Amino acid sequence: MSQKAYSQGSTFPATKPGVLRIYSMRFCPYAERTRLVLSHKNIPHEIVNINLKSKPDWFLALNPLGQVPVLQIDDKIVPESTATCDWLDDVYPENRLQPADPYRRAWDRVYASYNGSLLSNDPFELHTNLEGVKKHLQFFEDKLRARGDGPFFGGSKPCIFDFMFWPTFVRLPIIAIIKENPAANIDENEFPTLETWAKAMKELPAIKDDAFDVERHAIFFRGHVKGTPDYDMFLDE
Numbered sequence: 001m002s003q004k005a006y007s008q009g010s011t012f013p014a015t016k017p018g019v020l021r022i023y024s025m026r027f028c029p030y031a032e033r034t035r036l037v038l039s040h041k042n043i044p045h046e047i048v049n050i051n052l053k054s055k056p057d058w059f060l061a062l063n064p065l066g067q068v069p070v071l072q073i074d075d076k077i078v079p080e081s082t083a084t085c086d087w088l089d090d091v092y093p094e095n096r097l098q099p100a101d102p103y104r105r106a107w108d109r110v111y112a113s114y115n116g117s118l119l120s121n122d123p124f125e126l127h128t129n130l131e132g133v134k135k136h137l138q139f140f141e142d143k144l145r146a147r148g149d150g151p152f153f154g155g156s157k158p159c160i161f162d163f164m165f166w167p168t169f170v171r172l173p174i175i176a177i178i179k180e181n182p183a184a185n186i187d188e189n190e191f192p193t194l195e196t197w198a199k200a201m202k203e204l205p206a207i208k209d210d211a212f213d214v215e216r217h218a219i220f221f222r223g224h225v226k227g228t229p230d231y232d233m234f235l236d237e
């Protein structure tokens with residue numbers, strides 16, 4: 001199946017019985033969470049990318065909010081990155097990502113919610129509010145260190161939150177690149193526990209397979225902020 005984004009007016013690519021599908025956008029940090037969980041758990045799936053500036057009607061019928069990610073299998077449809085990750089982990093229990101301990105599980109949700117507020121901020125506001133970003137990172141630095149069984153938030157193995165936080169974390173240097181302002185870079189040495197975490201994350205096959213490097217994210221992001229995102233950027237076909 002082509003990776004090119006489907007636009008308004010395109011024909012719905014027929015689903016196949018029993019085949020899990022993710023509606024995605026290649027540069028979306030929310031869809032990346034779900035793609036990482038799919039990849040880490042080795043769940044077979046197909047990807048349908050959506051042009052978010054010109055959404056097909058059939059996509060809006062699946063998710064009236066018009067946002068990716070959305071999962072679909074047979075008559076089941078699940079939108080929202082948090083719901084998709086939880087659902088995948090429940091339906092495909094092998095290589096479990098959610099902790100058995102209810103307290104730890106509750107705190108993973110707190111982290112996800114706190115992280116969501118960073119991700120939903122205007123990135124250029126973050127640029128001028130570097131202290132806010134650092135406060136945010138310090139929160140995770142302290143929490144991860146306090147857990148004490150790292151390198152992952154999940155302990156010796158990743159949990160869902162590891163895959164939820166990663167797309168935020170890797171995009172932080174984009175602002176310094178776009179603004180051509182190295183001062184907007186976060187000093188890794190200030191967050192040594194997160195640094196160790198990032199190193200461990202980069203060793204995971206799911207992360208190795210998925211990621212665009214930060215320069216490519218920045219190239220996409222430039223178009224995105226101008227209102228002319230190229231969803232098919234870097235595709236050969």
Ligand SMILES: N[C@@H](CCC(=O)N[C@@H](CS)C(=O)NCC(=O)O)C(=O)O
Pocket residue numbers: 025027028029030031052065066067068069079080081082
């Ligand atoms: N709360 C949603 C947010 C998803 C989201 O904002 N996705 C963006 C792409 S990065 C999107 O689909 N934007 C299209 C739109 O809002 O019209 C989630 O966690 O899945």
